[in-house]
Amino acid sequence: MKMIKKERQKRLQDTINNNPFITDEELAEQFQVSVQTIRLDRLELSIPELRERIKNVAEKRFDDEVKSLPIDEVIGEIIDIDLDKNAISIFEVKKEHVFKRNSIARGHHLFAQANSLAVAVINDELALTAKANIHFTRSVKEGERVVAKAKVCDIHNEKDHTIVNVDSFVGNELVFKGEFEMFRNSK
Amino acid sequence: MKMIKKERQKRLQDTINNNPFITDEELAEQFQVSVQTIRLDRLELSIPELRERIKNVAEKRFDDEVKSLPIDEVIGEIIDIDLDKNAISIFEVKKEHVFKRNSIARGHHLFAQANSLAVAVINDELALTAKANIHFTRSVKEGERVVAKAKVCDIHNEKDHTIVNVDSFVGNELVFKGEFEMFRNSK
Numbered sequence: 001m002k003m004i005k006k007e008r009q010k011r012l013q014d015t016i017n018n019n020p021f022i023t024d025e026e027l028a029e030q031f032q033v034s035v036q037t038i039r040l041d042r043l044e045l046s047i048p049e050l051r052e053r054i055k056n057v058a059e060k061r062f063d064d065e066v067k068s069l070p071i072d073e074v075i076g077e078i079i080d081i082d083l084d085k086n087a088i089s090i091f092e093v094k095k096e097h098v099f100k101r102n103s104i105a106r107g108h109h110l111f112a113q114a115n116s117l118a119v120a121v122i123n124d125e126l127a128l129t130a131k132a133n134i135h136f137t138r139s140v141k142e143g144e145r146v147v148a149k150a151k152v153c154d155i156h157n158e159k160d161h162t163i164v165n166v167d168s169f170v171g172n173e174l175v176f177k178g179e180f181e182m183f184r185n186s187k
Numbered sequence: 188m189k190m191i192k193k194e195r196q197k198r199l200q201d202t203i204n205n206n207p208f209i210t211d212e213e214l215a216e217q218f219q220v221s222v223q224t225i226r227l228d229r230l231e232l233s234i235p236e237l238r239e240r241i242k243n244v245a246e247k248r249f250d251d252e253v254k255s256l257p258i259d260e261v262i263g264e265i266i267d268i269d270l271d272k273n274a275i276s277i278f279e280v281k282k283e284h285v286f287k288r289n290s291i292a293r294g295h296h297l298f299a300q301a302n303s304l305a306v307a308v309i310n311d312e313l314a315l316t317a318k319a320n321i322h323f324t325r326s327v328k329e330g331e332r333v334v335a336k337a338k339v340c341d342i343h344n345e346k347d348h349t350i351v352n353v354d355s356f357v358g359n360e361l362v363f364k365g366e367f368e369m370f371r372n373s374k
Contacts, residue, residue, distance in 0.1 A: 069286060075295070099256060107302050107316040108262070112295035128326065129294040135318050 008033070009041050020053045021079075021090065021147050026171045054079070054090065066120045068127035068184075074120050075112040076148065083123035084162075087150045089113060098142045105140035110176045114166040117150045118180040121164060126185040130161065134178040144170045160184055195220070196228050207240045208266075208277065208334055213358050241266075241277065253307045255314035255371075261307050262299040263335065270310035271349075274337045276300060285329045292327040297363045301353040304337045305367040308351060313372040317348065321365040331357045347371055 008031055015030065016022060024042075028035045042049065048056070062071055062078045071078065076091035091113040093105045111134060119127045140146060147169050154163040162184055168176035195218055202217065203209060211229075215222045229236065235243070249258055249265045258265065263278035278300040280292045298321065306314045327333060334356050341350040349371055355363035 069288065073286065073293075099260065101256065102313070104315065106260075106299075107319075108295055108299035111298050111302075112293075115294050115298075126289070128291065129323055131322050132294075133320050136316050139315065 005041075009045055012038070012041050013045055013047070016047055016053075021050070021145070023050055023171070068119050068122045068124060069116070071120075073116065075109070075116045076146075078117070078120065079147075081121060083121060084152050084155065085121075086152065087117050087121040089117045089120075089148050089150075091146045091148065093140055093142055093144050093146060095142060103142045105142070105144075105146075107136055110136065110140065110146065110168060111178070113146060113148050114150070114168055114176060114178045115180060117148050118164040118166055118178075118182060121150045121152055122162060122182055122184050124184040124186050126183075128183045129180055130183045131181040132178055134176065136176055138170070138173055138175045140170055140175050146170055146175060148176075192228075196232055199225070199228050200232055200234070203234055203240075208237070208332070209358070210237055210332075255306050255309045255311060256303070258307075260303065262296070262303045263333075265304070265307065266334075268308060270308060271339050271342065272308075273339065274304050274308040276304050276307075276335050276337075278333045278335065280327055280329055280331050280333060282329060290329045292329070292331075292333075294323055297323065297327065297333065297355060298365070300333060300335050301337070301355055301363060301365045302367060304335050305351040305353055305365075305369060308337045308339055309349060309369055309371050311371040311373050313370075315370045316367055317370045318368040319365055321363065323363055325357075325360055325362045327357055327362050333357055333362060335363075 012027065012031065015027065024035050024038045027038045062081050065081055065083065067083065074089065076089035079088045079090055081087040097109045098105050115129055148166055150164055150166045152162060152164050160183055162182045164180045164182055166178045166180065167174060199214065199218065202214065211222050211225045214225045249268050252268055252270065254270065261276065263276035266275045266277055268274040284296045285292050302316055335353055337351055337353045339349060339351050347370055349369045351367045351369055353365045353367065354361060
């Protein structure tokens with residue numbers, strides 16, 4: 001009995017290290033235990049709750065790192081960024097972001113999160129979107145938290161164009177997938 | 188001399204009939220005369236100024252015609268709509284829609300105008316965007332007026348999917364081009 005708990009806590013710690021934005025509900029499902037058990041495990045392991053974990057990451061400021069736009073013009077909150085490589089942002093879907101009729105998030109908000117992250121990840125003063133190819137793979141509902149992950153795939157410096165792929169998730173589910181062709185210029 | 192003016196006024200009338208959203212500046216350029224001349228021509232022909240012309244069209248209400256969403260959820264102002272065929276909307280690019288740094292309109296606003304028009308043109312209670320393939324063909328600046336034209340191209344009723352093409356213009360210039368694959372359901 002003790003062994004099982006010990007092993008679960010070890011795997012729990014690893015899981016949270018890999019994905020700090022996983023919820024207690026998602027962990028409970030993954031480990032087939034109650035949410036209460038996950039909370040007790042976190043207490044014993046001194047792992048703060050999700051809200052605290054996000055706050056800890058968000059306290060790191062990226063103002064100086066983002067070059068292509070002022071950070072308050074990014075839609076969503078940047079959690080991690082490595083210019084011309086990758087970036088992560090979180091966007092909380094609130095009442096003002098959904099269709100009144102069915103509480104489904106409007107596509108342009110998911111697009112705005114992904115597109116502004118694709119701009120922010122570019123290591124140049126000017127970054128504009130030339131083309132985008134996007135898929136909405138699953139409806140997002142009010143109250144859900146969308147984690148967007150941008151990856152710079154291809155830098156054609158000779159053409160001043162860069163491809164940025166953005167995948168957005170709710171939990172482990174892919175909800176949006178976009179390929180952005182960005183025009184960039186150091187002036 | 189008189190003849191030339193008469194002919195210009197005739198062509199002016201035709202041009203405005205074809206495109207009620209053309210500005211005096213665009214007309215002046217087209218007819219190689221001053222803006223003042225265009226204004227005088229309009230006065231003589233009793234053609235109201237652009238703002239009035241837009242208001243006249245906008246006074247027609249489309250609340251009852253749009254089925255897929257409440258009309259206040261459309262980004263931009265719907266000027267014309269024929270369900271499952273085509274629709275037109277106008278979006279004025281204001282300060283809050285542009286990058287502070289260069290006054291260029293942010294892509295997600297042009298996307299939002301086009302995407303919400305693609306939703307509105309669908310003759311069903313539920314319309315969601317599945318995929319989109321978009322091109323930003325020319326930067327749009329603060330103060331410009333974007334006219335989006337949606338055209339329903341292909342209705343695959345068996346698959347509950349419909350293709351809507353949206354072309355957006357500033358004057359005669361194409362600024363945005365999008366192909367939207369919409370999921371639809373009469374519920």
